Amino acid sequence: MNHTWRLGILGILAVLFIGLYMFIDIGPYWDYVLPRRAKQVLAIVLVGGAIAFSTVVFQTITNNRILTPSIIGLDALYMLIQTLIVFVFGSMTLVTMNANIHFLMSAGLMVVFASFLFRLLLKREGNHIYFLLLVGIIFGTFFSSISSFMEMIIDPNEFVVIQDQSFASFNNVNEDLLMISIVMLVAVGLYFIRYMKYLDVISLGRDHALNLGVPYDRVVKHLLFIVVLLISISTALVGPITFLGLLVANIAYQFMLTHKHSLIIPGAVLISIASLACAQFLVTRVFTFETTISVIINFLGGVYFIYLLLKENKSW
């Protein structure tokens, strides 16, 4: 079975799950339901694509298959921002806040934080990526601790609002935000094109990449920044969902059986869209909102992660 075939199968799966979600239980008011669902599907495609893409790139840069970009602490920062708003201004402010302002503020702060981290840690020569990640973990834990502290002392009713924010949800995506996100993602995509060719070589590691003429430190810095932009946009759009990336990136490696990023990335993006559409279908139609998309993805991801750890002694 060659690679085009494999991509074709994934494409069919993605379309199938999207179709399931769009058309099952459509009811008599399809002219209201369909555009609404189409918007959610668009969000699934954007977020699924961004998460899969950024995780594959991140794992290539770090040369590690069990890391996700959430390790930099962006998810934790997002939750801290939400908690802080509720803590200082009350949950009404968060709920009634203009969605565009909320989106730009959340995404903006995440990008600012990451840029600050990079500026601080990538100045010096050599391979400081693991050091960067370590500092990221510490910041992430710090952000989470502050969030939990504030959650502990606020009114329990206010806490419910925060908790609601901590689960990614595709049910209430805003039309304007989708447009903004599309524009931003296209811009990031254009920015990425010139670095695309380096990814395969970077997966060999720093020394080999330098030997083969890749301006390694510069390229890696730009790629990391692209990862941060994508994660910030998708997190601000639907909430923290980076765990998904671990799952889909690894399934993509296993399924595509190649080292070429021109095949792995599309594969991962399609798997990501298919699994998000499937999870969204399960949440809305089977569990009728009894659970959240994060729970389903974290459950599947967790099971897969354990499987991965158990068989990591064999390479791939």
Next chain:
Amino acid sequence: MVEVKGVTKIYNGKTVVDNVSLTIPKGKITSFIGPNGAGKSTLVSMMSRLLSKDQGEIHIDGMEIGEYKSHDLAKKLSILKQTNHLNIRLSVRDLVSFGRFPYSQGRLTKEDQDAIEQSLAYMELESMQHQYLDQLSGGQRQRAFIAMVLAQDTEYIMLDEPLNNLDMKHSLQIMRVLQRMVDELGKTIVLVIHDINFASCYSDYIVALKDGKVVNQGMKTNIINENVLKEVYDMDIHIETIRGNRIGIYYT
């Protein structure tokens, strides 16, 4: 020609390479010898821009390495480090294809394919070109990495301990192929090597380093002698000429 002028590297206040100047002649094998921690690998890493230098200049064919464009330098000089662990699963052919990246930027042309075939043939890897690297023995894997460097088709090739963890047979195989590369293809090879007898039998020039400084450099006959080696290694090494080669005996 590679000219190293007053190069220094300092790690956390410790001078690892101390004001080293030397010249690597073209079309020859030059070996760097010396005890552990002498700065051999650091020096080679700086000469191949894997590490930055704190002071000094390194000129390759008259131009400072920092002034080269990354992909231009990659067509002139290649480096293979001693540990070559990869996190991805590659076939031998895939690995060798990577050697063409400076030319193809990832899109292999007919010319690239020919170069890949040639280096596979040169390293006698054709029969195992579709095997994965993790299925190969250490010697075969090292040959595959050298084939990649060969496909890169650079005039200068730097190898940091290419015989690391190889048995006698495979070490010999590698050294012979390096010598062929110099004789037949006109390559200039720089080696970091621990076995002074391999250095003595196969290199033209030897640079002896100790504590980050060059103790002595020159034709191998001037370096492989009891006084110089005593100074470098702080031990008595008895030298005998066996079948025209100067062999150090230090096992007992």
